[in-house]
Amino acid sequence: METCTTVLGPFHTDSYAVYSVAYSPDGSRIVFGSADDIVRVWDARTGDDILSLRGHTSVVKSVAYSPDGLRIVSGSWDRTVRIWDAAIGQLVGNPLEGYSGLAWSVAYSPDGAHIVSGSEDHMIRIHNVATGDSIITPSGHSDCISSVAFSPDGNRLVSASLDGTLRIWDGTDEWMSWDI
Numbered sequence: 610m611e612t613c614t615t616v617l618g619p620f621h622t623d624s625y626a627v628y629s630v631a632y633s634p635d636g637s638r639i640v641f642g643s644a645d646d647i648v649r650v651w652d653a654r655t656g657d658d659i660l661s662l663r664g665h666t667s668v669v670k671s672v673a674y675s676p677d678g679l680r681i682v683s684g685s686w687d688r689t690v691r692i693w694d695a696a697i698g699q700l701v702g703n704p705l706e707g708y709s710g711l712a713w714s715v716a717y718s719p720d721g722a723h724i725v726s727g728s729e730d731h732m733i734r735i736h737n738v739a740t741g742d743s744i745i746t747p748s749g750h751s752d753c754i755s756s757v758a759f760s761p762d763g764n765r766l767v768s769a770s771l772d773g774t775l776r777i778w779d780g781t782d783e784w785m786s787w788d789i
Contacts, residue, residue, distance in 0.1 A: 642669030727754025
């Protein structure tokens with residue numbers, strides 16, 4: 610990063626816009642979500658298109674790899690969060706549904722046991738990856754939750770909103786004690 614020059618690309622997608630991008634934990638792949646409803650995985654060294662994950666019916670606003678690199682989570686404006694097998698691109702389980710607003714942001718916990726999502730309905734949802742169970746936490750935000758993340762130890766969450774605020778949350782017994 611001494612020169613801050615482009616080392617590969619630019620690559621052009623068939624999409625109108627790319628909304629989210631993430632490296633796999635080993636740095637070999639890049640996943641991105643875009644306006645064409647598709648989650649794509651590219652080889653980080655060559656830029657070759659490896660996988661196209663199809664199932665969303667609207668903009669894919671957020672993507673993230675699980676800490677072990679075996680799964681990808683995506684949040685979409687179709688009001689679902691989906692978990693994908695990162696090697697073959699197949700949907701794992703059923704979509705996580707029940708959103709009354711567009712799903713804007715997703716993230717894995719450091720241990721890979723939970724997914725947090727933020728949505729247009731001002732709610733934070735914490736999902737148990739193994740069971741699909743979730744709790745809904747009123748966020749206190751007065752607008753769309755645009756970004757969410759777990760702390761490195763997994764005991765706290767941070768949420769950012771279009772209302773111009775950030776909030777940090779302590780883990781609750783309800784989601785921290787889920788038996789995986």
